[in-house]
């Protein structure tokens with residue numbers, strides 16, 4: 001058999017340890033599939049003494065000198081499962097410029113500065129693979145960057161953060177508020193001690209940027225993504241959604257569009273939204289992920305599975321390791337980044353959405369007309385109005401509940417409408433404002 005493909009593993013935490021285990025358990029199969037054995041040349045960590053269980057690997061392989069490991073001549077492939085922007089970016093740029101292939105799960109880095117990595121890969125001639133960076137175990141990036149390259153993708157809608165999906169699923173099932181559901185997620189290990197990256201939508205926004213770049217052959221970075229988290233979603237919002245036959249999910253939505261000047265654009269956003277229970281994404285529960293792709297010829301495709309966890313993520317990492325190793329043995333590299341479309345990123349204010357607005361209003365004649373005139377003033381057309389009884393869930397005696405769902409309109413017009421409604425004296429409170437996706 002050919003000489004081994006030598007791997008530098010950067011990071012040996014949740015994902016890295018499973019990578020080591022899978023490399024050990026499947027070594028014979030992996031060697032047969034690649035045509036050469038895989039061998040770990042070294043493992044870079046922060047703390048040498050940390051307990052990593054009974055990992056099937058020689059202690060001597062561990063080092064705290066990641067850069068020294070990357071620079072070694074006997075390293076062919078660098079696997080990065082450390083996370084964060086620096087020093088990961090410098091390490092990977094160094095590795096790629098030196099002609100090594102890189103496999104990474106680092107969504108934050110790819111969304112922040114994927115360009116630097118792609119440029120370094122082009123310069124060095126190695127591969128840059130990152131299947132594990134979005135939706136964990138789900139084969140998604142390879143289909144986008146290979147299988148669907150003969151088609152035109154128009155829209156990608158996804159649930160790409162397991163923590164927030166667990167929280168929203170719990171709120172839907174039990175009527176719990178956000179804080180209570182977060183507590184449960186933390187107790188069960190679905191939320192980290194600091195859940196900010198998940199609940200504020202940063203993690204999903206990074207993934208949205210990666211998905212949009214691949215789907216539309218353009219460059220989208222984290223800063224181009226409109227981001228809202230789920231911390232403001234209340235039990236009352238969920239009850240409103242349920243009353244309409246919907247649930248609430250944190251969605252990442254990347255869509256092609258055309259701006260008023262006729263220029264092709266892409267809009268990328270992450271925010272909670274109501275979706276009808278009949279939508280394929282509505283039944284994605286617990287910490288699962290799913291991504292719904294709409295393409296011209298293929299039609300609608302749905303990718304579903306475990307979006308996180310050591311073993312599922314390691315599965316995606318290993319798939320990439322096999323691919324880049326085969327390429328090295330064959331003396332080829334995968335196609336470079338495809339960003340030729342160079343689409344303009346459309347500001348959120350121009351994104352076309354629908355709103356569901358619940359108002360607690362004074363229960364007296366003319367109120368409905370006054371509220372409707374605010375919508376009309378901002379050119380937002382109302383699709384349905386439902387009036388609840390005085391003293392309903394959101395109201396008090398002498399009040400009524402109005403639930404309004406709009407037709408599609410620019411997000412800025414909808415936001416301005418809600419802003420003006422908040423200032424009306426007949427509106428006691430705006431109890432819920434949610435975007436609506438799908439045919440609710």
Ligand SMILES: NC(=O)c1ccc[n+]([C@@H]2O[C@H](COP(=O)([O-])OP(=O)(O)OC[C@H]3O[C@@H](n4cnc5c(N)ncnc54)[C@H](OP(=O)(O)O)[C@@H]3O)[C@@H](O)[C@H]2O)c1
Pocket residue numbers: 010011012013014015016044045046047048050064066080081082083084087105106107108132133136307308309310313
């Ligand atoms: N966990 C998941 O379910 C999941 C899913 C998809 C993608 N990812 C991505 O995979 C990556 C790793 O995640 P993880 O959950 O495995 O993280 P983790 O458990 O925190 O492990 C991080 C590893 O990196 C090492 N490390 C940190 N700073 C270092 C430094 N300066 N030099 C050398 N080593 C350093 C740590 O060393 P010590 O062990 O010595 O502390 C640890 O082994 C991240 O990019 C994450 O976004 C994770």
